[in-house]
Amino acid sequence: MTKPNYISTTNACKLCTPLGAAMAFRGVEGAIPFLHGSQGCATYMRRYVISHFREPVDIASSSLGEKQAVYGGGPNLKKGMLNVMKKYEPKLIGVATTCLTETIGDDVPRIIKEFHDEFGDLPLPEIVEVSTPSYNGTHTDGWHGAVRSLVGQLCTQERPKNDSINILPNMVSCEDIRHLKDICEDFGVAATILPDISETLDAPTLEDYVRIPTGGTTLSAIRSMSGASATIEFGRCLPQETGATVLEKQFGVPAKRIGLPIGLRESDRFFGMLEEISGKTMPLRYGLERGRLVDAYVDGHKYVFGKRAIVYGEEDLVAGICAFLAEIGVNVVLAGTGSRNKGLAKAISEVSSGLTKEMPIVREAVDFHDIAEEGATLNPDLLIGHSKGYQYANAWKIPLIRVGFPIHDRFGGQRMLHLGYKGALNLFDGIVNAMIAKKQSDSQIGYGYL
Amino acid sequence: MSTAILDERKSQIHRIGEGEIDIACNRESLAGAVSQRACVFCGSRVVLYPIADALHLVHGPIGCAVYTWDIRGALSSGPELHRLSFSTDLQEMDVIFGGERKLEAALDELIDRHKPKAAFVYSTCIVGLIGDDIEAVCRKMTAFKGIPVLPVMSEGFKGNKREGYLAACNAMFKLIGTGDTSDIGPVSINILGDFNLAGEIWIIREYFERMGVEVVANITGDGRVDDIRRCHGASLNLVQCSGATLALAKMMQEKYGTPFLRVSYLGIEDMADSLYQVADFFQDKSPGIMERTQDLVRSELESLMPELARYRKDLEDKRVAMYVGGSFKAFSLLKAFRHLGMKVVMVGSQTGTKEDYAELAQIADPGTIIVDDATPLELSQFIKEKDVDLFVGGVKERPIAYKLGVGFCDHNHERKEALEGFVGMLNFAREVHSSVMSPVWKFVPRRAHHASAVTDAPKGDHHD
Ligand code: SF4
């Protein structure tokens, strides 16, 4: 697809940068995300995140108006932080800029420094800031940027070396994080997972409205990351500089980058890495999970072999899903992401090596119009990605397998498991069943045994 | 008194019975207060979005367009162009060098691809800052493409939703007066301020058809550009909702002399009253209209009332809190809840005016809390304080209610259930009933003191 210089976007396959940052900040204990910009951005993002997680998501805003847009947003940012302190008593305020404040050129680090000087007599929370202009990146950049800022701005001291490991899990579901925690616990490995949205974005019903939900990575755990034995970060399409590379550079904590552990082989890499770092062998239950996964692959292979899939969404999730699909013999015909320059093609070819004959068409910086235009000629059997592809799946009369974020049109997106052998089994069951359901509903006879 | 309310917000909250009502409203949201409000752009988008054969292009970075992609249930009986999300997706270079060329190219490309009847170009915060001359681009593209290309001056930071409504009305007003009105009869109306959520406008149009009233334009639910162009030919404008399209009605009154009535299609009284007002207006021009209207209302009520009574039995004395966009809707809802025997104990709105709140105070019960531009903490405090059984609001309010173990009904722009008209009242009652009466509330911590009632086996069902 060659594009003219200027092109519009129709049904974007990405979200804006501060949204990713706000979600990541939400995974820190006692933290409140704070968008420095006008009110609309924060409200829209809250609405968006809420409809996936079905949880209250309080994101504060400096609510800039016309005056501040002209004279600068510093005073509103300070006032907003004071108000948030009063009402939420946060341990951390995660300040992310928006297009507006980036464009007017507010110097947020300086404003925060002034804030510390002016209000140093108050018990101030930690304030971490990240620059997230949306005209320069997507929500995944916001996510990784916030994680990097958390590490960079909170890990200021070298902690004594210890046996714990750091895991930077990328944008995965609450259930994924819970699974990771279980795995580490079963391994007997102390791990700091940053961020940890497992409770903060999937909390129980309570008697009272908690201002900030419990859970999240604790500040002391984040500060201790500088003493960990290694950092494992998930993602083959990560920016050069991440939380892990910062820790490596500053404190010599080795940064180990592996793909999202989706599917058998990428999960093997993760478990292998855990064995290597901890010096322990994989607990039996994961061996059994792995065995069941292979067993399921065998039982179900015919339903899926040779099927043609289009995969879209966050770059690393797309790479992970492609890794898994390669294992089960589904041909990815098109893989697309709204991000650009993330090396998605390289990542996909790495994870599918030895399994697929043909590489899919890989597109970065696409919207759904592009995906549909190209996809229509590719004759896909299924679509894999978040909810936003629904209307295309509907038009092509093929199943949509919902993964990742956002899942607006189904229930339980936050409880969806993608990672590890168990996650792969979950995905596999979903895809096989979708194929069976399609066959069943397409058939005149309505077979009861398939 | 409470810890949830910031001092600076106290003047935006009032309790009926505690002195004269003097609510501060129409203010900018307080920094750091986590307002439930959106922005100017949001207001414009709400109003114009349902025009189904127009192109809606958001000029700005990607977020503003993405978050408003098909989020409202505004249905169309024909074209579906409004359900796509178009954006110029500004990048860093555009911010530095200006986005006008990109806007032009986008319009050129999209108008050729979709052949819309008109195009609306929404300007967002950043566009206001970098100073793109949207109006000039729109003029140029209007001439070039031969369809109206209309700027919507909706920079988010220039105020709240209200200003957005005005910007939308300004944009539409440029269309009005450009179509042929020769075949429009004297008994004719425009429906303003209804967005055809879940097909509601079809219910209302059918009532008017039964009364013998011609509907010229839906503004904007299931809206069409050509209808709007000729809507100045109608004899009367009906304006629903607090303020979304009131400005347009006023502009039309001034320029074309079209009178308007404020109506509401929610709840029994307001629905019937609105129809009677219209019948009254056309009495001279349309003999028998009053009788036809009476027949309509009677037959609708005959089937509705017995069904409502069934729900009312269960719902009597349950307590309701509501937080809605415009406060006009709150009046209708309040009356509707009275029909169900329920007590409204809190009413809040994002964009009410002083007059709205004063009127609300008149019809609400003593002790009712009235709040402008509430925050999640305030809402949760009121829910607990008043021990409500049902909360009515939008998507952002839902998890607040659910987290506290309180039933919830969506009565916002995102609802997927038709709640207008007589049939809507029944849908509403059914939804309220299923929200309030579900057994799940017996398991939530807030009701834990009743927990023993749950674990006790039902009487007469003993198997020892
Ligand atoms: S202005 Fe920027 S930050 Fe705000 S919603 Fe739009 S894209 Fe996102």
Ligand code: SF4
């Ligand atoms: S950038 Fe402005 S227009 Fe867009 S959502 Fe934010 S406040 Fe609204």
